[in-house]
Each structure stands twice: as structure tokens, then as C-alpha cells.
Amino acid sequence: MKKTWVLAGSLLLAGCSLDPDAAQKYVTEEKLKAVIEVSGDRIQVETFPDADVAVFFWQDGEQSKPLAVIEEAEGVFTADQLMSEDGIYFVKADIQTDGQHIMPTKKVVIGDVVEAEVDKPAANVESHH
């Protein structure tokens, strides 16, 4: 009888705070990440090896176009694109696996572009399709 009361009391007290790891007790999502590196005329996307990867490229204010992508190594995908002029460019990697579909987009600023243009808040509402 006493034990029951102690148990009930401790349950009441233990119930106060949420366990930060509680999410592990429920359904979790597949973790899918990607790193986009831009150097010279080369675009490299590093991600999950079995993923379907498409890379899109566009200069600010222009239409996006798909680039030819090669899987150079396990999970390392590359595409070539010349960015010789100063300006703002966008590289978008569209990556799909069975459980996830991600589309990280990187803004690339080359040369001296007017500050105000660079600092423009990242567009939630821009559509580049």
C-alpha cells in the first residue's frame, strides 16, 4: 500500500518536465543532408550515395536550367558551369531518396556586387521555375 503511494507520488512529480529525448520514442524521419561546394567552374554536391540528384543553375533574375550531373565518387555528384561574370548566381540541388526529398539552394556572389543587393532578405516568395 505504502509502495503504491510512493509510486503515485513520484509519478506525479516525474511528470513535470518533458524528456528532451522523447522524440526517439516515436516515428523518426530519415536524415538526408547535402553539401554544395562551388569552386571555379565546378559544382559539387555531396550527399547520400543512392540518391537521385539533379542540379539547377540560374543567374539572378533569369530562368533556371538543369545541368548535366556525373556521380564522380560514392555520393559525390559534380556538374560544370562557368561563372565568369561578376554577379549573383544560384545553384539548387534537387535530391530524392525513398524517404526524403530535399532541395538545398546556394547563393553564389561573385565579385563586387552592390551590398544592398546581397543583403536583400532571402526570398521566401521568389519563384524560379
Next chain:
Amino acid sequence: MDTKRGSYQWIWRWHFYAGILFAPFLLVLAITGGVYLFKAEIEHKLYEDWYDVTPKSEAMPASHLISAVQAQYPDAAVTRYRSGESAERSTEIGIMDEGVSKTVFVDPYTMQVIGTLQDDDRIMNKLEDIHGELMAGTIGDRLVELAACWAIILLVTGVYLWWPRKKKNSLSGVLLPRLSKGRRTLVRDLHAVPAVWISAGMFFLIMTGLPWSGFWGTQVQNMATNSGEGYPPAIWVGDAPLSEVKAEEIADVGWAAENLPVPTSVQTEYIPITIDDAVAVTEERGIKPGFDLYIPQDEAGVFTVSAFPAKAEDEVTMYMDQYSGAVLADYRYDDYGPAGKAIAMGITLHKGSQFGLINKLIGLAVCIGMVLVIISGLLLWRTRRHGLPERPGTRVAKGVIVLMIVLGLLFPLAGASMILVWVLDLVIKQVKGGRAA
């Protein structure tokens, strides 16, 4: 026999004081709840002109509709996007305009802004605020919770008082009111008989409403979530996950090919996905239009998809990283633990949406019954000429004490108030006793 009679006196006294004290609160809950059952119908009638649109060939993407709203409210932050659940329903864009939360209704075909509503002005929001916290924030929330807990005590003590003590063949005064036995009997029967009829419904509404309460509800939700049997975290309790913010530094010389013109500087950063992509990911996951998509308001925020439609089985809570669109968590009804499922189903039944009209009508019947029972209870008090019951001379039966302790432990807020009442009662007894001596 004596203790039995004493117990009856004690329980009657508890029922009496608790009833008078909490009658006004329970009356407010019953009336606001009864109206709130018909929220969907009332809001559709009230906002008809803003809800209904004429379907045309194709709806415009979210980004265009948001641009149309931003043209009218250039300084407002866009917080929410909700496409209509049917082709005839307008799109809602939630904005924060100078600290005021508003909903802008847009025709998704013509991109015309139809109307703007301040969320605080929604009459149903006000009603919900009264029902949940008497428009008094945390204090109101605790008062409602206290009233709900005491309503359980009123129910339990009430059933005890009603319980037929003599073997009777007639249902009069038990399940049927006695109409011709004088005014006092009539009022008593109009209190006890309907109360018994709706007692199961009242108990159900109280128990399904309590998980919402700030103190008891949060505790129970935390406990259920921690055990893995409740709601997954961040639906009711806990924080939403965060977007992964990647700091990017300026690469002065990151360029491999030497014979290319080397730019002076290269700066790269990940930018948030577009709202159209966020909508696309949501729909790819089989979530039907009619969901709310909350837009991140700072750099670590996430896109949140939230849908709590009429039926619990259709609920969705989903979080997306704002930079990659990666789904960080996607919780559906099937992913809730058994306790979570029970609470979720309880909520839609409490609101009357789970089974449509019949559900609402049953809820309404219980609410009307509650109003009747509260009024007849107060009338009963009047037939005593507003007199108060004396402290019974006998001791309280052990069973009653155990029952009170159990209820007090299960509902600590009510328990605390019981201790307060007990101390008050002792003090009054001392003072009175002192005077008599």
C-alpha cells in the same frame, strides 16, 4: 447506520458548497461550449463573403498569392499560408502587421485580396478564450481547470446523493421527475434526474477537456509523451525542431583553375527554400489542401505544417528545415501512442467534429442539460431560503476520506483547494467552538 447518515450529511455539505461556488463557472463553460460546437457552421455563415470563391481553371501558386498580399501590406511579415480545402474556398494568408495578427483572404484564381480579418476579432476565438481561460490568461486557465476538477467531485458526490436508498419499484424521483409532489420535490427532481441522465456525457466532456488545461493537462501530456504512449513531442508539449543554420565564410581564393579570370571574392550561402517548394514537399507526402503552413520567422525556424481537421485520424504535424526542405518530423494520428490517440479522439469528440451533426447534437444536449441542472441546483438553494448547511456532528467515514484523498492526488489543483477548504472549515469550527465555550 449513524455513520452512514453522517457520511450522507458530509457529502451533501461538500456537494452543496462546491456547487454554489462553481456554478457560475460551469454555467459559462456549458453555454460557451454549446455554442462553440457549431464553430464551423457559424464561421462559415459569418465569413461567407470571404470564404467563397468561384473556381476557375487553375489556382495560382502560393508565392504569387503572397506577393499579392505583400503588395497591400508591404511592411507586414507573412506568417502562414493556407490553401482552401475545396476549389470553392479562398486561400488564407496570415500576416503580422504592426504586431497585430491578421488573416488576409485571397482569391487563388484572380489573386484578388477579398478581405482582411484581425484574428482577435474572430468571435469564435473570443468564445474559445472564455471557454478555455475566461479571458484571464493563466489565472483563468487554472480557474477553469479547478471548476472542471470540482465538477468531477460534484458528479461523484451527486451520484452518491441520488443513489436510491430504499428499494423502490417506481422510477419516479430516480429516473423520472415527480411532477405532483410539491414544489420542493419537483425542483429536487429537476436537479437530480436530468443530472443522472447526462452524467456520463458530462464526465466524458470533463475528461476530454482536461488534457487541454494548463496545469493538469500539461503534466499528463508530458507524462504520456515521455512514456512513448502519448503524442509525439512538439504537437502539444515540447519545442519544434530547428533548421540547421550553416555559417558560410567568404572564400577569397577558392578557385581551382588558374587560367580563368580569378574573381576578387566569392561569397556563398544557403538560402531558404521557396514557399512553393515547401507546399510541393507537403503535397508529395499526401497531405491534402486545407493545412496551415507556417513560415519560419527567424534563421533557425522551420516550416511547420499543421492540420487539425474534423476527424482525429486526419491530423498532421510536420516540420521542414527551411534551408533544405528536409522533413525533420512528420507525425500523423497513426504515429501517436495509445494515450495520444485517446486524447486526440477525445478532443474531436469534445468539439463535436468527429462524427458530424449527431456528435454536435449530443454535445449540445449535454450542455443544455448542464444549464438546467445548474439552474435547478441554485433554485434548490433558494428553497432553503439561502440557508447554509451546518457542520455535521459525526465524524467523516473512512471511505469518504479515502475517496477525497484519491481525487485530490489525481487532480492536485483540486487537492490543494480541498486542503484549503478543510483548513478553513477547521478554523471556523475553532472560532465557533471558542465562542460557544
